[in-house]
Amino acid sequence: MNKVDIVEWLKCEDETKLELLWKQADEVRDKHVGNAVHLRGLLEISNICSRECHYCGIHAGNEELERYRMPEDEILACVNEAVSYRYGTVVLQAGEDYGITREWLSGLIRRIKAETDLAVTLSLGERSDEDLVAWKEAGADRYLLRFETSNRELYNRIHPPLPGETSDRLALLKRLREIGYEIGSGVMIGIPGQTYEDLANDILTFKELNLDMIGVGPYIAHSGTPLGRDDAKLKAPEGEQVPNTEAMTYKVIALARIACPKANIPSTSALATLNTATGRELGLARGANIVMPNLTPKKYRAMYEIYPAKACIDETAADCRACMHGRILSIGRGIGSGRGDSPNKTKPDQAA
Numbered sequence: 001m002n003k004v005d006i007v008e009w010l011k012c013e014d015e016t017k018l019e020l021l022w023k024q025a026d027e028v029r030d031k032h033v034g035n036a037v038h039l040r041g042l043l044e045i046s047n048i049c050s051r052e053c054h055y056c057g058i059h060a061g062n063e064e065l066e067r068y069r070m071p072e073d074e075i076l077a078c079v080n081e082a083v084s085y086r087y088g089t090v091v092l093q094a095g096e097d098y099g100i101t102r103e104w105l106s107g108l109i110r111r112i113k114a115e116t117d118l119a120v121t122l123s124l125g126e127r128s129d130e131d132l133v134a135w136k137e138a139g140a141d142r143y144l145l146r147f148e149t150s151n152r153e154l155y156n157r158i159h160p161p162l163p164g165e166t167s168d169r170l171a172l173l174k175r176l177r178e179i180g181y182e183i184g185s186g187v188m189i190g191i192p193g194q195t196y197e198d199l200a201n202d203i204l205t206f207k208e209l210n211l212d213m214i215g216v217g218p219y220i221a222h223s224g225t226p227l228g229r230d231d232a233k234l235k236a237p238e239g240e241q242v243p244n245t246e247a248m249t250y251k252v253i254a255l256a257r258i259a260c261p262k263a264n265i266p267s268t269s270a271l272a273t274l275n276t277a278t279g280r281e282l283g284l285a286r287g288a289n290i291v292m293p294n295l296t297p298k299k300y301r302a303m304y305e306i307y308p309a310k311a312c313i314d315e316t317a318a319d320c321r322a323c324m325h326g327r328i329l330s331i332g333r334g335i336g337s338g339r340g341d342s343p344n345k346t347k348p349d350q351a352a
């Protein structure tokens with residue numbers, strides 16, 4: 001599929017034609033990654049952040065927010081819960097929190113790897129080479145870092161670097177791969193200023209990076225952020241601006257699946273936020289093969305408000321597990337067992 005074809009699909013509103021796209025994506029998913037849906041327990045270990053991303057509710061300048069960093073013992077209790085729920089992976093996500101030090105996290109990763117069989121995924125922002133190497137050596141398996149948009153100008157506008165530094169997430173992803181991580185990335189859909197062509201380039205970039213994991217979700221405006229406040233002013237001209245809708249999210253999931261047949265693709269919480277009733281299931285039926293049930297203790301969930309009205313905010317880890325199982329089984333899919341490693345790693349010769 002080339003850029004013109006992708007743009008045409010992104011603009012398509014003909015339900016009959018779209019059925020063909022959903023069907024193709026579902027077939028590609030079934031053929032390349034199978035029927036099983038893998039569960040990754042998501043633990044939001046800190047909402048402390050040193051960055052000023054214009055889209056994100058936990059950016060440093062948001063003084064309304066109470067901040068937390070989970071202590072090690074509390075994290076390990078949640079990790080044990082993940083084991084008891086038979087999740088294969090724990091994802092440690094946080095703001096770009098330099099209080100999460102190289103040594104402290106290395107120790108935590110070593111304990112998780114010594115005490116469990118879980119794969120460990122990190123999603124901690126743009127950390128130094130020394131940190132990333134040390135965490136890999138401690139046993140971390142995967143790293144998630146969305147490049148957010150492949151349009152460099154838009155990226156620079158919404159994602160300021162730390163003072164005196166540059167921010168190049170594409171280069172960092174390549175470096176993460178060299179270090180030995182499985183790499184995951186993705187974008188937000190419908191960022192004010194994002195055009196159809198930008199989004200088509202994003203999908204082509206997924207392929208170019210040969211990503212192991214691709215996470216996409218709708219951009220959801222947060223009133224405590226610069227982008228949330230200035231939303232309307234920043235939009236691309238009528239007809240060019242990508243809408244941040246549920247329908248557009250399914251199209252991107254399906255196109256990402258067709259472009260990258262072997263990638264692990266989650267049906268995300270941001271999508272479930274737009275359609276609590278059936279968003280997760282429709283994502284799974286249109287290309288996705290992963291869900292990330294939330295493991296974060298209830299007392300912290302509301303504080304990890306990257307966007308408002310986030311799905312599952314009032315639930316416990318046990319609620320999330322039961323809910324995800326029910327949703328997966330209801331659409332005739334199976335629950336994955338084991339770590340759910342990237343087929344790029346387990347069957348490199350067949351990598352797309």
Ligand code: SAH
Nearest residue numbers: 055056094095096125146218219220306307
């Ligand atoms: N600090 C880490 C984790 C950030 S949260 C990092 O920067 O990588 C994970 C993802 O949430 C971000 O990469 C972004 O794509 C998404 N996100 C942030 N704000 C959002 C918003 N307002 N709407 C939708 N998704 C958002």
